[in-house]
Amino acid sequence: MEVLVAHHGYCFDGATTAALFTRFLRETNPALAKAEFSYRGLLYEPNAPPPGEKLKAGAINAILDYRYSPSELLTWYFDHHVSAFQEKGTEAHFRADTSGKKFHDGTYGSCTKLLVDIARERFGWTAPDLDELVTWSDIIDAARFPDADVASSFDPPAMAIAAVVQEQGDDWLNSQVIPLLVSKPLAEVAASPLIAQRLGPIKQRHEALAKRMADAGEQRGDVAWFDLSDAPLDTVAKFVGYKLYPYAQYSVVLSRNPKRVKISVGFNPWAKRPRQHNIAALCERYGGGGHPVVGAISMPASDLARARAAVDDIIASLNA
Numbered sequence: 001m002e003v004l005v006a007h008h009g010y011c012f013d014g015a016t017t018a019a020l021f022t023r024f025l026r027e028t029n030p031a032l033a034k035a036e037f038s039y040r041g042l043l044y045e046p047n048a049p050p051p052g053e054k055l056k057a058g059a060i061n062a063i064l065d066y067r068y069s070p071s072e073l074l075t076w077y078f079d080h081h082v083s084a085f086q087e088k089g090t091e092a093h094f095r096a097d098t099s100g101k102k103f104h105d106g107t108y109g110s111c112t113k114l115l116v117d118i119a120r121e122r123f124g125w126t127a128p129d130l131d132e133l134v135t136w137s138d139i140i141d142a143a144r145f146p147d148a149d150v151a152s153s154f155d156p157p158a159m160a161i162a163a164v165v166q167e168q169g170d171d172w173l174n175s176q177v178i179p180l181l182v183s184k185p186l187a188e189v190a191a192s193p194l195i196a197q198r199l200g201p202i203k204q205r206h207e208a209l210a211k212r213m214a215d216a217g218e219q220r221g222d223v224a225w226f227d228l229s230d231a232p233l234d235t236v237a238k239f240v241g242y243k244l245y246p247y248a249q250y251s252v253v254l255s256r257n258p259k260r261v262k263i264s265v266g267f268n269p270w271a272k273r274p275r276q277h278n279i280a281a282l283c284e285r286y287g288g289g290g291h292p293v294v295g296a297i298s299m300p301a302s303d304l305a306r307a308r309a310a311v312d313d314i315i316a317s318l319n320a
């Protein structure tokens with residue numbers, strides 16, 4: 001029997017949920033102890049095909065940490081995204097399910113934690129050797145870092161693995177890393193050539209970006225502002241801005257690649273004062289979107305002047 005695991009790709013929570021699911025299924029179902037598992041990453045991108053199209057006839061199919069599918073082929077489902085039911089009619093289909101194998105809870109910080117809780121409560125399955133993995137998935141997916149230093153460090157083994165999966169993840173790399181995640185301690189996985197050899201260049205790009213941000217940054221009122229539009233950006237560093245400006249309430253980053261200019265807006269998760277502005281609503285003014293705490297706007301590369309005007313308006317609004 002083949003098991004196809006379609007999971008949110010390529011992020012740490014998607015990979016760890018797939019890893020835990022594999023062990024859960026093997027250990028609770030003797031017929032699957034030696035089954036062949038294959039992994040397929042699903043991306044949140046504009047015009048992504050419905051996830052049901054990725055499932056395989058004749059296999060046991062699972063969708064993890066990604067949008068629901070009403071496909072008849074779907075056997076198992078676990079997700080914690082509040083946006084899980086985007087296709088019309090999918091939420092009603094999910095609610096009407098009687099298989100006892102489909103689970104969604106938008107209050108969870110990670111799909112990994114949702115899966116271990118359901119596996120324990122409903123199926124009596126536990127894997128205490130994976131506690132470290134579960135804890136780190138929950139920290140990383142919900143950005144529950146104690147401070148901006150930990151949030152932008154590659155020292156914890158889980159952070160090193162997460163960086164490699166996020167920046168260089170593909171179905172081949174995941175098929176190698178996922179089995180390791182549930183069979184070896186994280187420190188051993190991080191030290192494997194699979195991760196260690198890929199981490200070097202990622203760290204270098206990250207350090208170069210941190211230096212660029214330190215040079216370009218300025219604080220305007222409550223906002224740390226970084227104009228990185230002078231050269232294309234080839235990596236992201238979500239939390240470096242708050243490491244540089246720990247007293248800023250918000251950050252605004254203007255960046256570009258050959259096709260697009262991008263404005264990224266965020267609320268400092270370690271801010272001492274509560275958030276006063278809805279960032280999604282601010283971004284929607286310019287055709288962008290996101291969540292109350294973080295959002296973004298994309299414009300064609302030729303619109304740099306319009307993007308700068310939008311930045312001025314957003315910074316003024318965040319200081320109002």
Ligand SMILES: [Mn+2]
Nearest residue numbers: 013065111141
């Ligand atoms: Mn997740």
